[in-house]
Amino acid sequence: MTTTWAQRRKERIDDLAGGRSLTSEAMRRLRRDPVAIVGAVIVGLFVVIAVFAPLLAPHGAAESFPELQADLRPGNIPGAQEGFPLGGDQLGRDFLSRMILASQQTLLVGVLATLIGLAIGIVIGTLAGAFGGWIDTVLMRVTDVLLAIPSLLLAISVAALAASPSQTTVIIAVAIVGVPIFARLLRGSMLSQRNSDHVVAATALGVKRPAVVLRHMLPNAIGPVIVQATLTLATAILDAAALSFLGLGDADPGRAEWGLMLAQAQTYLDVRPALAFYPAFAIIVVALGFTLLGESLREALDPKGRR
Amino acid sequence: MLRFVLRRLLQVIPTLLLLSLLVFAWLRSLPGGPASAFLGDRATPERIAELNRVLGLDQPVLVQYGRFLGRVLTGDFGVSTITGQPVLTEIGRALPATVELSVAALLIAVLLGIPLGYLAASKRGGPLDISTIIGTLVGVAVPVFFLGYLLKAFFAVELGWFPPSGRQAIALDATDVTGFAVLDGLLTREWDASWDAILHLTLPAITLATIPLAVIVRITRASVLDVMGSDFVRTANSKGLAPGTVRGRHVLRNALLPVSTVIGLQVGLLLAGAVLTEKVFVWGGLGTLLADAITLKDYPRLQALLLLGALVYVLVNLLVDLSYAIIDPRVRLT
Numbered sequence: 001m002t003t004t005w006a007q008r009r010k011e012r013i014d015d016l017a018g019g020r021s022l023t024s025e026a027m028r029r030l031r032r033d034p035v036a037i038v039g040a041v042i043v044g045l046f047v048v049i050a051v052f053a054p055l056l057a058p059h060g061a062a063e064s065f066p067e068l069q070a071d072l073r074p075g076n077i078p079g080a081q082e083g084f085p086l087g088g089d090q091l092g093r094d095f096l097s098r099m100i101l102a103s104q105q106t107l108l109v110g111v112l113a114t115l116i117g118l119a120i121g122i123v124i125g126t127l128a129g130a131f132g133g134w135i136d137t138v139l140m141r142v143t144d145v146l147l148a149i150p151s152l153l154l155a156i157s158v159a160a161l162a163a164s165p166s167q168t169t170v171i172i173a174v175a176i177v178g179v180p181i182f183a184r185l186l187r188g189s190m191l192s193q194r195n196s197d198h199v200v201a202a203t204a205l206g207v208k209r210p211a212v213v214l215r216h217m218l219p220n221a222i223g224p225v226i227v228q229a230t231l232t233l234a235t236a237i238l239d240a241a242a243l244s245f246l247g248l249g250d251a252d253p254g255r256a257e258w259g260l261m262l263a264q265a266q267t268y269l270d271v272r273p274a275l276a277f278y279p280a281f282a283i284i285v286v287a288l289g290f291t292l293l294g295e296s297l298r299e300a301l302d303p304k305g306r307r
Numbered sequence: 308m309l310r311f312v313l314r315r316l317l318q319v320i321p322t323l324l325l326l327s328l329l330v331f332a333w334l335r336s337l338p339g340g341p342a343s344a345f346l347g348d349r350a351t352p353e354r355i356a357e358l359n360r361v362l363g364l365d366q367p368v369l370v371q372y373g374r375f376l377g378r379v380l381t382g383d384f385g386v387s388t389i390t391g392q393p394v395l396t397e398i399g400r401a402l403p404a405t406v407e408l409s410v411a412a413l414l415i416a417v418l419l420g421i422p423l424g425y426l427a428a429s430k431r432g433g434p435l436d437i438s439t440i441i442g443t444l445v446g447v448a449v450p451v452f453f454l455g456y457l458l459k460a461f462f463a464v465e466l467g468w469f470p471p472s473g474r475q476a477i478a479l480d481a482t483d484v485t486g487f488a489v490l491d492g493l494l495t496r497e498w499d500a501s502w503d504a505i506l507h508l509t510l511p512a513i514t515l516a517t518i519p520l521a522v523i524v525r526i527t528r529a530s531v532l533d534v535m536g537s538d539f540v541r542t543a544n545s546k547g548l549a550p551g552t553v554r555g556r557h558v559l560r561n562a563l564l565p566v567s568t569v570i571g572l573q574v575g576l577l578l579a580g581a582v583l584t585e586k587v588f589v590w591g592g593l594g595t596l597l598a599d600a601i602t603l604k605d606y607p608r609l610q611a612l613l614l615l616g617a618l619v620y621v622l623v624n625l626l627v628d629l630s631y632a633i634i635d636p637r638v639r640l641t
Contacts, residue, residue, distance in 0.1 A: 004432025028341055145325045148624075149617045152579030157613050161336060218574070241585055247602050262453060269456055280453045287448035289409045307498055 036296035042289025062254030095116025105257035116175035129190025143180035230294035384611035404592030412515035423525025446521035455587035571627030
């Protein structure tokens, strides 16, 4: 029988399996998984560029140049020239510098939105899953309703509350979309922990309830939530771009962020498509990177190791 | 069965009540309060005070909520600050366009997604499987509106195969019967009108279908793989049933259960995706209403669309749950 690529990948991952803790086992599986490596390399590159963006970018994000503005008129945006390898944008700024600097803002929006959503979701999920009863009922009813609103509509309605759109409103709007997802996931996996042997044992030993919840239940229940957070990073960046496209994005014209740049470039699509293509390509690659990493993380943490 | 349906119907009520409470709270936290938000640019202190009295905003919160609920239940969502027309009338006029677009997109996603997911699973690890997985991953990562512009630039502007925007050529002067352009042409036997509407529909529908398509392919694939590894399929195979019978009656039927849930969940995504797609193709449906409402801060319209979106989503998922009970008898017992 011929071996397929998927089988070879599985054999490679499963090789030398067994005899370790779940976490180290998962880490080892990840290191041997080509899909995880591709995802990690993309995400790693993105983070490095984002962190060192101010050092890497030759010019500032809001800086405009006379040589780029000279030929700037309706129907013409100057392309590559001496000193500006990617040419200028619609305001005569260095496009390359803006692409590099935008990585930082994009990472910031994605990470902050995900972290805020994660933090609130963890609090809600822990309370609901650990204590049950009426707390659980009330919290889960509210998350159900939040889940009942299609995610982009929810983000839109939160962002529309602000008197004027800004980066902060985008981050908050995208963060709130993630809250019910994280909360539900964590509650589910906390519930399955509640009657497990080690929790019963800890309780029987007289460990106080908060300690049981935080030290014994939460660490064991958090796996799926972390996976979801990795996947959410991808959707957060895409949602932020959609909000920008709808005019709910950052109003600061000097700010460089891929979603914002892509949204603004739609007007100049027939003049200089590159202004849209580069940010779009960057978003697609980064979203793909986070998705690949998240999916392989999910597989590595799944003890059944199927699929 | 009847008891299951009734119980499930009753469960929806608290969700909807809480939803109305949430939208009510949302309205009250609008910048400057609902009155100035509703009046928009026309807001003067006198008019705000006037509207506050008319809207009952000088009353206790509970009374206000009661009135809000009463108005919503009677379909009174107020007047759009952009057009000055009742919001409900506007929605009624724009609804067919969005339904037509969403149905077309869902058809593409389901009719293409289930066979593709099934084929990918049955040739697991093969070239079709790998390319399908990569395709679905990339499909989800592409911003919807960018894909729309891309399709438009290439197939409409560059090649001229499809019209770049709108629902139907105005020059055709097609008869409007139901508001569904394709259906109207069939009803009135204006075949060219139907054909024109289909041409207009193609690119937006493909744009809107990408994400649901990717999700349906992946769920079908995973679910088929799951079922193919189960004991009853091995039993069916080992007792010598024809492979076609096993595939049709055992694998596909069981594998489609999770798929049907996911299709229900996609309806919400379609509504949200329609906002982006309609803006790209100037479609003139609910998404366009919403996009304009955001730009021009038309809060009465925004509120109505938000409630409607959530309501549709809740009801569709209720239907999915009920259909689940018909497909799988075990669900009724739990």
